[in-house]
Amino acid sequence: MKNVSLISAIALVAATAGSAQAQTLEKVISEGVLACGVSEGVPGFSNPNSEGVWEGLDVDICRAVATAVLGDPDAVRFSPLTSSQKILAVSSGQVDMTSRTTTWTMKRDSAEGVDFTQVVFYDGQGFMVRAESGITDANQLDSATVCVTTGTTTELNLADFARAQNITIEPVVFEGKREAVAAYESGRCDALTTDASQLGAFRTSFIDPEAHTILDTLISKEPLAPLVAHGDNQWKDIVTWTIFGLISAEELGITSENVADLAANSDNPDVQRLLGASGDTGGFVGLEGSWMKDVIASVGNYGEIFDRNLTQTLGLERGLNAQWNDGGILYAMPIR
Amino acid sequence: MSSIPKIKSKSLSGQVLWAVFAQGAVLVVVLSAAYFLFQNTQANLDAKGIKSGFAFLGHEAGLPIGDSLIEYDPTKSYGYAFLVGILNTLMVSALAIILSTILGILVGVARVSSNWLLARLAAIYVETLRNIPLLLTLIFTYIIIIGSLPHPRDAISLFDGYFLSNRGIYIPKPIAEDGFGIFIIAAIVASVLAISFGVWARQYKRRTGRLVPGIWGGLAIFTVLTGLAFLATGNPVGSETPEFRGFNFSGGLGLKPEFVALLTGLVLYTAAYIGENVRSGIESVHAGQIEAANALGVPSGVVTRLVMLPQALRVTIPATTNDYASLVKNSSLAVAIGFPDMVSVGGTIIGQNGQAIEIIAMWMAVYLTINMLISFGMNLLNSRVQIVER
Numbered sequence: 196m197k198n199v200s201l202i203s204a205i206a207l208v209a210a211t212a213g214s215a216q217a218q219t220l221e222k223v224i225s226e227g228v229l230a231c232g233v234s235e236g237v238p239g240f241s242n243p244n245s246e247g248v249w250e251g252l253d254v255d256i257c258r259a260v261a262t263a264v265l266g267d268p269d270a271v272r273f274s275p276l277t278s279s280q281k282i283l284a285v286s287s288g289q290v291d292m293t294s295r296t297t298t299w300t301m302k303r304d305s306a307e308g309v310d311f312t313q314v315v316f317y318d319g320q321g322f323m324v325r326a327e328s329g330i331t332d333a334n335q336l337d338s339a340t341v342c343v344t345t346g347t348t349t350e351l352n353l354a355d356f357a358r359a360q361n362i363t364i365e366p367v368v369f370e371g372k373r374e375a376v377a378a379y380e381s382g383r384c385d386a387l388t389t390d391a392s393q394l395g396a397f398r399t400s401f402i403d404p405e406a407h408t409i410l411d412t413l414i415s416k417e418p419l420a421p422l423v424a425h426g427d428n429q430w431k432d433i434v435t436w437t438i439f440g441l442i443s444a445e446e447l448g449i450t451s452e453n454v455a456d457l458a459a460n461s462d463n464p465d466v467q468r469l470l471g472a473s474g475d476t477g478g479f480v481g482l483e484g485s486w487m488k489d490v491i492a493s494v495g496n497y498g499e500i501f502d503r504n505l506t507q508t509l510g511l512e513r514g515l516n517a518q519w520n521d522g523g524i525l526y527a528m529p530i531r
Numbered sequence: 532m533s534s535i536p537k538i539k540s541k542s543l544s545g546q547v548l549w550a551v552f553a554q555g556a557v558l559v560v561v562l563s564a565a566y567f568l569f570q571n572t573q574a575n576l577d578a579k580g581i582k583s584g585f586a587f588l589g590h591e592a593g594l595p596i597g598d599s600l601i602e603y604d605p606t607k608s609y610g611y612a613f614l615v616g617i618l619n620t621l622m623v624s625a626l627a628i629i630l631s632t633i634l635g636i637l638v639g640v641a642r643v644s645s646n647w648l649l650a651r652l653a654a655i656y657v658e659t660l661r662n663i664p665l666l667l668t669l670i671f672t673y674i675i676i677i678g679s680l681p682h683p684r685d686a687i688s689l690f691d692g693y694f695l696s697n698r699g700i701y702i703p704k705p706i707a708e709d710g711f712g713i714f715i716i717a718a719i720v721a722s723v724l725a726i727s728f729g730v731w732a733r734q735y736k737r738r739t740g741r742l743v744p745g746i747w748g749g750l751a752i753f754t755v756l757t758g759l760a761f762l763a764t765g766n767p768v769g770s771e772t773p774e775f776r777g778f779n780f781s782g783g784l785g786l787k788p789e790f791v792a793l794l795t796g797l798v799l800y801t802a803a804y805i806g807e808n809v810r811s812g813i814e815s816v817h818a819g820q821i822e823a824a825n826a827l828g829v830p831s832g833v834v835t836r837l838v839m840l841p842q843a844l845r846v847t848i849p850a851t852t853n854d855y856a857s858l859v860k861n862s863s864l865a866v867a868i869g870f871p872d873m874v875s876v877g878g879t880i881i882g883q884n885g886q887a888i889e890i891i892a893m894w895m896a897v898y899l900t901i902n903m904l905i906s907f908g909m910n911l912l913n914s915r916v917q918i919v920e921r
C-alpha cells in the first residue's frame with residue numbers, strides 16, 4: 196500500500212509538466228471536491244466513525260476549507276496517509292492539502308516542497324507507561340523499550356531525549372500508529388511515545404485505561420499545522436485565513452448557533468468584516484464575501500470544533516490551545 | 532553460379548541492416564524517454580523547492596534503530612543508518628534461505644513419503660502456508676510471540692542463562708579469553724589437515740578403487756585436534772550471561788521478537804514453496820531408474836545420492852532460485868512488525884528529509900544487487916548439475 200502510493204506520487208513528479216499546481220483553487224472548484232490528506236485513524240483528530248464518516252479536529256479543518264471554497268462541508272475526498280507519505284502526497288499534488296497532525300519544522304517548510312499554513316493544535320511529545328511500573332518521570336526510562344511510529348519527528352525526539360539525558364532507550368519502530376499501540380498494549384514495550392494529545396486518545400481505547408499513566412514530562416514542542424504545496428500563494432492564503440477565521444470567530448463569540456443572527460444584526464465592525472457584512476475579506480483570497488459565515492454555520496468556530504472532537508470524547512483540556520486572552524497562545528491575526 | 536551467393540548475401544545484409552536500424556531506433560526512443568523523465572523530474576523538484584541528490588547520506592541521522600548488527604547510535608550518518616538496514620535485511624534473508632531450504636527439503640521428501648500420515652501432514656502444511664498471505668503469517672507469528680510470552684521480569688528460564696520473554700530470546704554470549712588466538716590457529720591447522728585427508732582419500736579411491744571414508748575421517752581429525760587444542764589452551768571461550776536489570780536484559784546475545792517473528796514467518800512460507808520444488812524434482816526422476824539401481828543391488832543411500840539427487844536437482848534448482856529471490860523481496864514486509872530492515876529504515880529517512888526518489892532508487896539497487904548475486908550463484912550451481920551435452 197505504502198509503496199504503491201509513494202511510487203505513484205513519484206511518477207506524478209516525474210511525468211507531469213512543471214508548475215501545473217499554481218492554480219489549486221481553480222482545480223478544486225472545477226472538480227467540485229477538495230482532496231484532503233488525513234491520518235489512518237487518530238481518535239479526536241481524524242478517524243472514521245462507525246458509519247464511515249470522517250470525524251475529528253483535522254477533519255473539520257478540511258471541511259472548513261471545503262465550505263469556504265465550495266460552500267459544502269461534505270465536498271471533501273479524504274485520503275488516509277501514512278507518516279512517510281504525508282509530505283510527498285502534498286508536494287506531488289495528489290492531495291490539495293494535508294491536515295494530519297503534522298509538526299511544523301524548518302526543514303519540511305523550506306526543503307521539502309511544502310508550506311505550512313497555521314498551527315491548529317499546540318502539542319508536545321509525551322510518554323505513556325503502565326501504572327504498575329512505578330515510573331513517574333521520563334528520565335526513569337533508562338534501558339526501557341519504547342514503541343514509536345516511523346517517519347515522524349517523534350522518532351527523532353526520542354533519540355534526542357535519550358542523548359540529552361544520557362540514558363539508553365531501545366526503540367521498536369512501527370509503520371503504523373495502530374501497530375505501535377497494539378504492541379505497547381500487549382506488553383512488547385515499557386512505554387509508548389507520541390504527541391501527548393494522541394496518547395490520551397489511544398488510552399481511551401484500551402480495555403483498562405486506568406492501568407496506564409501519561410507522564411507529565413513533555414520532551415518536545417509539536418506545533419501541528421495543515422500544509423499545502425509550495426509555490427501556490429493564493430491557496431496557502433485561503434487555508435491560512437480560514438484557520439484564522441475559525442479562531443477569530445471564537446474570540447468574537449460567533450458560534451454556529453448565532454452566526455446567522457450576528458451576520459444580519461451585529462454592530463461590531465470586526466464581526467461584520469469576518470462575516471462579510473462589510474468589506475470584502477473573501478475577495479482578498481479569491482472567495483465569496485460570505486465565506487466565513489458559511490464555514491462557521493457548518494463546522495462552528497475553533498472552540499466548538501475543539502470541544503466537539505477533543506473535550507467531549509477524549510476529555511482533553513484547552514491548555515496551550517486556549518485563546519491568548521484566556522491563558523493560551525492561540526492568537527489569530529486581524530482579519531481586515 | 533558465383534552470382535547466386537552474392538545476391539543472397541546482399542539481401543541478407545539488407546535484412547541485417549534493417550534489423551540494426553529498427554533496434555537502434557527503439558533504443559533511441561527508450562533512452563530519450565528515460566532522459567526526458569529524468570530532466571522533467573529534476574525540473575519539477577526544483578520548481579517545488581525539493582532538494583535532490585545524495586548529499587544527505589553524509590548528514591547526521593538522529594534516528595534511533597532498535598536492532599543493529601554493527602555499532603550504531605543516532606549521531607551516525609543517514610548513509611550509515613541505511614547500511615544498518617541493509618545488513619539487517621541481509622542477515623534475515625541469509626538465515627531464512629538456509630533454514631527454509633532445510634525445512635523445504637524435509638517437507639518435499641515427506642510429501643512423497645510412503646508413510647500416509649507424514650505425506651498428508653506435509654500436504655496440509657504446504658497448502659495452508661501457500662494459500663495464506665505472508666503478511667498475515669508474519670503478523671500472526673508476531674502476535675503469538677509477544678502475546679504469549681511473559682514480561683522479562685517473569686521470563687521463562689529454560690537452562691541457566693537462557694531466557695525467553697516478550698522482549699526476545701536472550702542467551703549467554705561467547706567471549707574470547709586468553710589463548711583464544713592460539714586456539715583459532717590450531718583450528719585452522721586442523722581444518723587444513725582434515726581437508727587434505729579428504730582430498731587424499733578421494734585420489735586414493737580413484738587410484739586403487741578402495742573406499743576410504745574421507746568425509747568422516749576428515750571430521751574426526753578436525754574434532755579431535757580442535758578438542759585437544761581447546762583443552763590445551765585451558766577453555767579459551769568464556770561467556771557473558773544476560774541479566775535482568777531495570778526494564779530488560781542486559782548483556783548476553785539477544786534475538787528480538789520482531790526478528791524471530793520475521794525469520795519464522797519467512798521460513799515457514801518459503802519452505803512450503805521449496806518443498807513443492809523438491810517434490811516435483813523427486814517425481815521427475817523416472818521410477819525405472821531407481822528400480823534398475825535397486826535391482827543391481829546398489830545400496831539405497833547410494834541410489835539416492837548418485838541416481839536420484841543429481842537428476843532431481845535439475846528440476847529443483849531453477850524453481851528454487853525464484854523462491855530465494857522472492858524471499859529476499861518479501862523480507863521488506865518487516866516494516867509491518869517493527870523490524871528495522873532496509874525498507875523500514877529507509878522509510879524513516881524519507882519521513883525525515885522527504886527525499887523519496889533517492890531512497891527508493893537505493894532500495895531498488897540493493898534488492899537488484901542481492902538478487903543478481905543469488906541468481907548468479909544458483910546459475911553456477913545449476914550449470915554443474917545440468918546434463919553435459921556433447
